[in-house]
Amino acid sequence: MPRPLTFTAGLVALALLLTFPLVFTLPYPRDVMIRIFLYATLATAWNVLAGYCGQISLGHAVFFGTGAYTSTVLVKSLGLTPWAGMLAGAALAVALSQVIGYPVFRLRGHYFAIATIAVGEIVQTFMINWDWVGGARGLFIPIDRTGSLLAFQFRDKQVYYYIALGLLLLALWVTRRIERSRTGYYFRAIREDQDAAASLGIPVARYKQRAMAVSAALTALGGTFYAQYILFIDPESVLPLSLSILICLIAVLGGVGTLWGPLIGAAILVPLGEATRIYLGGTGKAIDLLIYGFLIMVISVVQPGGIMALAQRGRRRTG
Amino acid sequence: MDRPGEGVLLDVRGVTKRFGGLVANNDISFRVGAGEMVGIIGPNGAGKSTLFDLLTGFQPADAGEVLLDGRPITRFRPDEISRLGVARTFQKLRPFTQMTVIENVMVGAFQKTTDLARARRDATNALERVGLADKAESHARVLSTGQRKRLELARALATKPRLLLLDEVTGGVDLRSIPGLVALVRELNAAGTTLVVIEHNMGVIMDVSRRIVALHLGEVIADGPPAAVGRDPRVVEAYLGQAYVR
Numbered sequence: 001m002p003r004p005l006t007f008t009a010g011l012v013a014l015a016l017l018l019t020f021p022l023v024f025t026l027p028y029p030r031d032v033m034i035r036i037f038l039y040a041t042l043a044t045a046w047n048v049l050a051g052y053c054g055q056i057s058l059g060h061a062v063f064f065g066t067g068a069y070t071s072t073v074l075v076k077s078l079g080l081t082p083w084a085g086m087l088a089g090a091a092l093a094v095a096l097s098q099v100i101g102y103p104v105f106r107l108r109g110h111y112f113a114i115a116t117i118a119v120g121e122i123v124q125t126f127m128i129n130w131d132w133v134g135g136a137r138g139l140f141i142p143i144d145r146t147g148s149l150l151a152f153q154f155r156d157k158q159v160y161y162y163i164a165l166g167l168l169l170l171a172l173w174v175t176r177r178i179e180r181s182r183t184g185y186y187f188r189a190i191r192e193d194q195d196a197a198a199s200l201g202i203p204v205a206r207y208k209q210r211a212m213a214v215s216a217a218l219t220a221l222g223g224t225f226y227a228q229y230i231l232f233i234d235p236e237s238v239l240p241l242s243l244s245i246l247i248c249l250i251a252v253l254g255g256v257g258t259l260w261g262p263l264i265g266a267a268i269l270v271p272l273g274e275a276t277r278i279y280l281g282g283t284g285k286a287i288d289l290l291i292y293g294f295l296i297m298v299i300s301v302v303q304p305g306g307i308m309a310l311a312q313r314g315r316r317r318t319g
Numbered sequence: 320m321d322r323p324g325e326g327v328l329l330d331v332r333g334v335t336k337r338f339g340g341l342v343a344n345n346d347i348s349f350r351v352g353a354g355e356m357v358g359i360i361g362p363n364g365a366g367k368s369t370l371f372d373l374l375t376g377f378q379p380a381d382a383g384e385v386l387l388d389g390r391p392i393t394r395f396r397p398d399e400i401s402r403l404g405v406a407r408t409f410q411k412l413r414p415f416t417q418m419t420v421i422e423n424v425m426v427g428a429f430q431k432t433t434d435l436a437r438a439r440r441d442a443t444n445a446l447e448r449v450g451l452a453d454k455a456e457s458h459a460r461v462l463s464t465g466q467r468k469r470l471e472l473a474r475a476l477a478t479k480p481r482l483l484l485l486d487e488v489t490g491g492v493d494l495r496s497i498p499g500l501v502a503l504v505r506e507l508n509a510a511g512t513t514l515v516v517i518e519h520n521m522g523v524i525m526d527v528s529r530r531i532v533a534l535h536l537g538e539v540i541a542d543g544p545p546a547a548v549g550r551d552p553r554v555v556e557a558y559l560g561q562a563y564v565r
Contacts, residue, residue, distance in 0.1 A: 180435065181433075182433045185426050188422075189415055189418075189426040192415035193413045193414075193415060195413065196409070198377075198398045198401070199377075199398075199401055199407055199409070199475075200398075200401060200406075200474060200478055201402045203396075203398045203399075204398065
């Protein structure tokens with residue numbers, strides 16, 4: 001598409017998204033949209049590290065949990081507004097990502113992915129056994145009835161909707177900025193061939209750490225949002241391996257290493273998860289994962305580049 | 320021989336590398352003066368590519384020292400050595416296949432600038448020098464082997480190196496492309512880039528280099544002007560025996 005047309009299309013899409021909660025006033029459609037935005041944000045964050053820089057992490061729930069736990073603990077113990085807790089959570093996630101990255105980035109390819117799974121499991125087990133932060137029972141976020149924006153709690157889902165949309169736009173903007181900078185070129189070069197990248201003067205380890213930091217920070221923002229939206233967190237909901245995998249699946253479905261891929265993936269997988277839960281009923285959880293698994297197999301066989309690659313192929317053919 | 324002489328850019332002192340029981344490089348010493356163009360020859364397994372890996376930090380040396388401008392770089396990482404002005408190509412080509420040709424070269428150009436437009440200009444220049452400018456927007460994966468060699472050369476050039484290490488410029492390239500590549504290497508040297516070139520094609524290397532270092536079984540067996548090295552009985556026995564019987 002020519003540039004002005006893309007820009008116009010973007011404005012129209014944004015206008016539609018902004019008016020959505022005004023048209024759909026029931027909680028349920030708003031909830032679905034909020035979760036699309038949240039998962040799209042998480043997958044976009046993951047994409048910075050895995051899609052652009054090529055470091056497939058299956059432990060991103062750690063950063064999500066860091067965001068959720070940091071803001072919650074701060075609001076419970078110090079009464080700090082979750083907005084500040086959100087920033088603190090992002091900062092802590094960045095610090096944690098650097099500590100995790102230092103040893104783990106020495107591994108390449110599959111070994112890196114396996115190590116991130118291990119880190120995720122360790123952190124979850126650790127939190128289950130840490131009573132001060134609720135252990136396996138989890139933590140309730142204290143209900144605040146003032147309705148003040150500072151409390152980050154709203155009766156109306158509309159406000160959550162706009163916050164989630166804001167987070168998604170932030171994640172997309174950050175990705176776009178990286179894409180169009182030296183850092184983005186370096187990330188892709190590292191993904192393609194890290195020895196060749198090093199031979200051209202790229203400090204590979206430092207740039208991997210940088211990708212990890214950006215990715216962790218954005219993921220943690222999503223974690224705090226989740227805590228304030230659901231008002232209850234426990235290791236099973238914010239630190240499970242299944243969350244790390246879901247984030248990865250969303251990005252892979254949509255197209256890794258592309259700006260819009262994770263959003264497209266979330267816009268398909270989140271409603272699909274809802275539908276399977278409703279129509280296949282009861283236990284639900286396992287069935288939707290079966291369908292995810294099936295989808296991934298189809299994608300990797302038919303179109304490893306994800307839906308974005310399909311779209312680009314179509315465009316090349318017509319134009 | 321202890322103090323680096325005037326104008327010595329690269330000083331390799333007694334470099335040794337073992338892989339288990341195999342000594343890939345044994346006490347290798349030679350010097351490359353600024354502006355020189357040195358050819359490295361030797362039969363398969365002589366240790367040529369290993370030597371490049373040691374010089375550029377891709378493998379740690381077990382013994383010996385490498386000096387650039389009289390400064391030791393022996394324990395430096397590949398990216399640090401690159402930023403000191405040493406660029407290399409790989410025998411087994413390593414293009415960034417999912418990026419376009421110009422993007423590949425921009426990655427190199429970014430060593431000297433953070434500005435996207437400037438990197439693009441520098442990359443375009445480098446592509447013009449290697450004669451690949453018309454392929455700028457193609458994907459690297461669609462290039463032929465000869466074109467990939469040129470791409471890799473352009474990528475290395477875009478870092479604006481003082482010392483360029485080329486591993487097999489003409490290997491795997493169709494015969495018609497060889498004169499162009501040879502002319503290009505000459506031009507680069509004439510423009511002031513110091514070159515160390517590994518080459519299997521004896522005609523090319525004897526013609527292009529003013530000095531040749533011959534390796535055999537990980538050791539330097541001759542170092543001198545092409546004609547002298549070509550006549551050296553040990554070199555003839557080790558390597559040229561087969562190739563020069565024409």
